Amino acid sequence: MKPPSRDDPHSWTAAEGAGIPESQDGPRVMVVEDDPAIREVLISMLRLSGYRVRTASEGEAVLPAALAFKPQLVLMDLMLPGIDGWELTRRIKGHADLGQPPVIVLSARVREDDKIRAIEAGASEFVPKPCRATTLVEVVKRYLPVG
């Protein structure tokens, strides 16, 4: 885990987790997000709120990672390289070994039909990007309380 670059904004790259420690027994949340900066922000927020977080950034990697991590909740982006978020939601909700965790879709695709398709695919909630961290954490906590 390397620390974020301090001096040169041009050489900036996202740091997974941003050095924020993760609790060893927190509830398991899987973040599916292809934007590294958003991924970093989400990991930070969720860890600060007491969750254990694993991430996947492309469609194909999601199911193997989920089978290894067994998330209790999935935060799902919709626009992803490879398999898109709607299809991934369907697959996660339909997989016998994953125990149908709640999927919260977090997306900048805010058009009404995109939302409807997400709910139809099995998403429990749709949160539009951008949103306040507090708003998102509130929604996550509703489905998966900490401690």
Added chain:
Amino acid sequence: MMGLVTAGVGAAAAVVASGLTWVLATRSRTGDAVFQTLDKLAQPVLLLDGGGLLEAANEAARELFGALLDRKDRTFTREDLIQRGIRLEDIEAARMSVQAGQAWSGHVDLRINEKLARIAVLVAPRTGGGAVLLLRDYTTEAEQLRKLEWEVDRLSTAQRGLEKQLEGRMEDLTRLSEQYFDLFDNAPAFYLHLDATQHIVVINHAGAGALGYEPGELKGRGVYDLFDPEDQARLRKLLNNPENLDPASSSEFRLVDRTGKSITVLLSGATVPDQGGRTGWETRLTLVDVGTIKEHQVLLRRISAELEERNAVLELKNEEIARADKLKSEFLNNISHELRTPLHAVIGYAELIHSGGYGPTTELQRHGSAGILKRGEDLLGLINNLLDLSRIEAGRMNVIIAPFDPVAAVQHPLETTSMLVRNKRDRLKLRVIAEDAPRLVTGDEDMFKRVVMNLLSNASRFTDRGSINVTIRRDGTQFVTAVSDTGVGISEEAQKFIFDEFRQVDGSTTREHGGSGLGLAICKKLCELMGGTISVTSRVGQGTTFYVRLPIHGEEVVAKADNKAREWTRHETTIQR
């Protein structure tokens, strides 16, 4: 007429006068006999002696004049005569003629027994002096004459009327015949009238022209000459058996024009009795140039082909438009996604720093990260507004009509606004005034909320202290939602373009107060979509009030439905532009 009568009387008088001459000559011998003879005359006769005295009057005269003749002195004074309507000049003329030994005739209107009688008079000199007056009462004839004249007059008036009518009819007839000949000559067909021996009586201009002749040249020609020799026998057979001719069916024949060129025609015809039946029967033929028909068919085919082509082009264009529309919509969706995604990270990082998630912060760091958050959210507002505006512009904004409570609808925007102004909460009050608000209106609740939200967010940005009030009241068939503030106000000049896109009062207001300058443009468009209006009153330094007027419509329907089952029917209306 009058002259004739006078002449007639004159002739009769001459005969009588010559008789009288004899009678008078023999008077001395047989005086009584003379008077007996005179009395037998139907016409009144008076005899005057040389002194102008009345010598004798026959029975008829006595009947006519009555008591007038019984005077002892037997004189007729001039006054007597004039009194009875006789003209003085007539008396004089008669006296002069008699003195000159000539007869005088004329007519006088005599008043006898209060009646006016028209009398013809012949005054003839008597041999040996004196005069004989032969009279004839023709009052009845005169009356008859007058009647006759009147009748003649009446008849001639009637005749003039008839003549005029006839003239009109003739004009009509001329016009009709001109129209008929125009139709006949210029019809898109050749017309031929043939006599019983199949010679041409009449051919129309179109027919003669097509064959290269003047119509006059063909008159009297045998019809077979105009046809192709190969077709002549067939035609002969047809014309010799007129029962085979049928105006409703036609067969093909070939004509040969003056230059020998062949013209294919469809021939139909009928045989009718000719005028007056002089030659028995007349055959009327109608020939239609097949070439013309074919030309029309070709033209029709070409036109329909062109139309089909155009339809295909239109269809293609429609597809293109639909595709472009879809692309545009996709583009909007994508651009929205691309703008929102990095913003999420910006807001997220700022929040992490501000909340201390990235470790303890100084006051300046918190201030800076709050600034990023605030501006980030402004940017989100701008993106949302831009997308709304393009959706409205593209006609993709659907108005969803359903009943709603306007007072309840403003609660959420009001709560959001009170969050926005919580740092001014000790000096800025937010209120809803709904004393005369309709309980239910019919419209698009979401749109209404967005308009109110935009206006409140505006008010909160430009008002530092005082109050922001939302007043909802009924106004006839509309309801007015007024959002008033005690903020900086808007100059009269700026009020003119405040609802235009990207027009805040000036660029600096955006930087000082935030906002995109799109909110009011969106409000205006949303109000229009809902069938309402938005207006503003403001004073610089005192505050601003925006009035949103929307139709209440359907409140009575709503009330009815409300009583029934509280079940609302939702209509969805797509506003097409």
